[in-house]
Amino acid sequence: MEYAGVSLRFVAVLIDAIILVVLILVLALFTGGGYSTTDNGTHQVGVAAGGWWPFLVFFGYYMVFEAVSGRTIGKRLVGLRVVNEDGDSISWGQSLGRNLLRVVDAFFFYFVAAISVWSSSKRQRLGDRAANTFVIYDRGDRREPARLAPVTSAPQQHATTGDSANYYTHERFMDDIDRAKRVRD
Numbered sequence: 001m002e003y004a005g006v007s008l009r010f011v012a013v014l015i016d017a018i019i020l021v022v023l024i025l026v027l028a029l030f031t032g033g034g035y036s037t038t039d040n041g042t043h044q045v046g047v048a049a050g051g052w053w054p055f056l057v058f059f060g061y062y063m064v065f066e067a068v069s070g071r072t073i074g075k076r077l078v079g080l081r082v083v084n085e086d087g088d089s090i091s092w093g094q095s096l097g098r099n100l101l102r103v104v105d106a107f108f109f110y111f112v113a114a115i116s117v118w119s120s121s122k123r124q125r126l127g128d129r130a131a132n133t134f135v136i137y138d139r140g141d142r143r144e145p146a147r148l149a150p151v152t153s154a155p156q157q158h159a160t161t162g163d164s165a166n167y168y169t170h171e172r173f174m175d176d177i178d179r180a181k182r183v184r185d
Contacts, residue, residue, distance in 0.1 A: 002137045003136055005117065014074070024054045024057055027053075027057065028049035028054075035048060062099045062102065080136065082133055098128055098133050099127065101131075113125040
């Protein structure tokens, strides 16, 4: 297992944050959180997403995605996965434990998590240490990136006379041309 560092984990958190903000705003609009007021000639329009339910959406998003597939949408896009010490999927309990401590890890824009990852030989944040989980590189489901330079391959092996495989080499092609010329003459 190759443990993931801070940079890709931070990109995944940013992607997930954008998704969560949009999701919470849409839910707030559908549940009556939109408002429009006019006060002293000033018109204000906005969306209120107050109360406890945005926190449930936040924790539910991380818990469900990580317990079911080991990846949130952000982790999937950057090629990361959360696993247990055997490299298998994490349990619901591990997902709960690592995400409850996300509140502490998220202090100062995830700076606490970054320090924790930098100081860990297995690159674990506090939530990972408590739940005994690891974030690893997982590029198994991603296509190989396009190559700008041609792939160099091993030199082509020519068939020998005792070789049972049917190779059509340049030499055999030239022999066929010579035979065709003799038949024609």
